[in-house]
Amino acid sequence: MKYRSAFDIIGPVMIGPSSSHTAGAARIGRVARTLFEKQPAKAVISLYGSFAKTYKGHGTDLALVAGIMDFDTFDERIPEALEIARQVGLEVEFITEDAVTEHPNTVKINLFDGEGKELEIVGISIGGGTIEITEINSFKLKLSGAHPAILVVHQDRFGLISAVTSVLSKYEINIGHMEVSRKERGDEAVMVIEMDHKIDDGVFAELNFLQGVTQVIRLVD
Incomplete structure (x- = not known):
């Protein structure tokens, strides 16, 4: 490494x-x-x-x-x-x-x-x-746990990843690393997004409000 x-x-x-x-x-x-x-x-x-x-x-x-x-x-x-x-x-x-x-x-x-x-x-x-x-x-x-990050639990469906990243883009939040994992097609999935900056409560609330998102967890360094 x-x-x-x-x-x-x-x-x-x-x-x-x-x-x-x-x-x-x-x-x-x-x-x-x-x-x-x-x-x-x-x-x-x-x-x-x-x-x-x-x-x-x-x-x-x-x-x-x-x-x-x-x-x-x-x-x-x-x-x-x-x-x-x-x-x-x-x-x-x-x-x-x-x-x-x-x-x-x-x-x-x-x-x-x-x-x-x-x-x-x-x-x-x-x-x-x-x-x-x-x-x-x-x-x-x-x-990694070394940078501000969010964990987004969501339904695996078309457009949801774009919706999440669009919210972050709107608030000029740069993504350093992102991964998406799912167990089955159309089932529950998880996004892990590491960012350059922490997100504030307004961004957090907007992500939680997205249709298809079931949980957002903030991880801070």
Whole structure:
């Protein structure tokens, strides 16, 4: 991969011994929390590869749970994340998997609110605190978490992608990266759009109002 600056190699300001195993893990957890849009009641965290082998020694377990509770990479509460989770009623289960994945630092996070809402994401920590989200609810995609982004859940139908991008164009919002994923033709689909700037409440409301759009979630860096 190409690094944009020395800080991509050194890593972010963080609590923990490893940018990939700690800071990256916290960021994956925080993306999951943002997508879930609320504090979950339960988190099932499945670890693969290097994560599965070293997660306790490198504090990956603490970082993932801290991110799920919306702590940043430098939050001084990270070392107490498991105890804090217990105090706030967040049930956490860790599973170490033997399956071989494309990247050694891979984690699958399943979140539940106890009232029927569920979310599943798969993320990888690729070094220097940099991450990629590769699946959301079985939709294959690529989300870096490094730029302002929106996730648009919509019906797979003609003209909807154009409608979304037209709204962004109207407000002079430049798209840096965009992917669309669907499970079946005409079924539910997901757009992931990374942008140069955050969108304000007016743009957010206009996107939500588009016919065929069922949900818009803002992800900020």
